[in-house]
Amino acid sequence: MATVIDRLNPDRxxxxxxxxxxxxxxxxxxxxxxxxxxxxxAPGSPxxxxxxxxxxxxxxxxxxxxxxxxxxxxxWSQSHATMMIMGETCTRACAFCxxxxxxxGPLDPTEPDRVARAVALMGLSHVVITxxxxxxxxxxxxxxxxxxxxxxxxxxPPTTIEILTPDFLRKPISAAERVIDSRPDVFNHNxxxxxxxxxxxxxxxxxxxxxxxxxxxxxxxxxxxxxSGLMVGLGESKxxxxxxxxxxxxxxxxxxxxxxxxxxxxxxxxxxxxxxPEDFSALETIARSKGFLMVAASPLTRSSxxxxxxxxxxxxARQALS
Numbered sequence: 001m002a003t004v005i006d007r008l009n010p011d012r013x014x015x016x017x018x019x020x021x022x023x024x025x026x027x028x029x030x031x032x033x034x035x036x037x038x039x040x041x042a043p044g045s046p047x048x049x050x051x052x053x054x055x056x057x058x059x060x061x062x063x064x065x066x067x068x069x070x071x072x073x074x075x076w077s078q079s080h081a082t083m084m085i086m087g088e089t090c091t092r093a094c095a096f097c098x099x100x101x102x103x104x105g106p107l108d109p110t111e112p113d114r115v116a117r118a119v120a121l122m123g124l125s126h127v128v129i130t131x132x133x134x135x136x137x138x139x140x141x142x143x144x145x146x147x148x149x150x151x152x153x154x155x156x157p158p159t160t161i162e163i164l165t166p167d168f169l170r171k172p173i174s175a176a177e178r179v180i181d182s183r184p185d186v187f188n189h190n191x192x193x194x195x196x197x198x199x200x201x202x203x204x205x206x207x208x209x210x211x212x213x214x215x216x217x218x219x220x221x222x223x224x225x226x227x228s229g230l231m232v233g234l235g236e237s238k239x240x241x242x243x244x245x246x247x248x249x250x251x252x253x254x255x256x257x258x259x260x261x262x263x264x265x266x267x268x269x270x271x272x273x274x275x276x277p278e279d280f281s282a283l284e285t286i287a288r289s290k291g292f293l294m295v296a297a298s299p300l301t302r303s304s305x306x307x308x309x310x311x312x313x314x315x316x317a318r319q320a321l322s
Contacts, residue, residue, distance in 0.1 A: 028266035082304040090132035092204040098264035112148040116155035126308030130164035142175035146182035162186035188227040194240040218252035227255035235272040255294040259301035293317040
């Protein structure tokens with residue numbers, strides 16, 4: 001769903017520059033106090049500052065900052081950062097996401113090379129590249145995604161590449177195929193929540209379209225690992241989560257991430273409940289019994305959290321089966 005901002009109406013001028021103009025009329029949702037297991041240290045270590053300087057010096061955007069990830073201090077202190085390409089402004093208005101919504105600017109043709117140089121400079125063994133949704137582009141940004149993967153391959157050949165893509169909804173099939181054919185090591189596309197909650201939580205997306213995208217990756221290139229993630233704490237039931245697991249496995253998804261939804265602002269979707277570490281452990285056991293090669297499940301799990309270490313385990317798990 002594209003959000004159109006009326007720049008000609010003076011009453012909407014302030015809203016045009018707001019981070020979430022589409023949410024400004026919503027009533028505030030109550031914010032629940034975080035339980036002890038969700039408390040994290042504020043970032044500021046020497047390693048964090050080095051990563052921050054490299055990101056800023058190369059004019060890069062990270063989802064770590066834009067999505068207000070709670071793990072930024074830990075990841076950046078270890079020189080792990082998830083690059084977000086194609087700008088800072090998304091054309092969707094998901095109820096859970098902190099990335100700014102609005103009218104994005106044109107793509108920067110220098111971005112793939114700048115990302116690749118930063119990856120080489122940081123000496124990353126594994127990198128995660130994600131993006132905003134770009135419904136305004138004819139191919140949804142597929143060519144730009146592929147160019148970024150190719151630039152990293154050239155600048156940092158040993159680095160394994162994981163991409164976290166939009167859904168390419170209402171784009172030609174060739175758009176998704178262009179990204180698949182760039183041969184990332186991991187193709188991740190998050191389902192985010194259960195199908196019943198899509199109209200309110202992920203209204204611009206379609207659950208079964210996202211499933212078909214993941215299935216298409218496996219059909220086109222079985223060598224690529226496929227990965228998807230789900231948030232809990234939005235009002236879903238355990239049986240609905242288990243059904244999504246089954247749907248993912250039917251689509252050939254090998255790696256599942258499960259994490260706690262955290263409300264970015266009072267205007268975003270409210271938290272229904274905090275899921276305990278013990279309940280996450282139980283969900284992990286269920287997921288592994290369904291045949292996933294890799295499962296990461298904890299309150300602070302995010303798509304790219306420990307992505308490098310998890311990729312090594314994922315690859316080892318596949319090799320053990322061959």
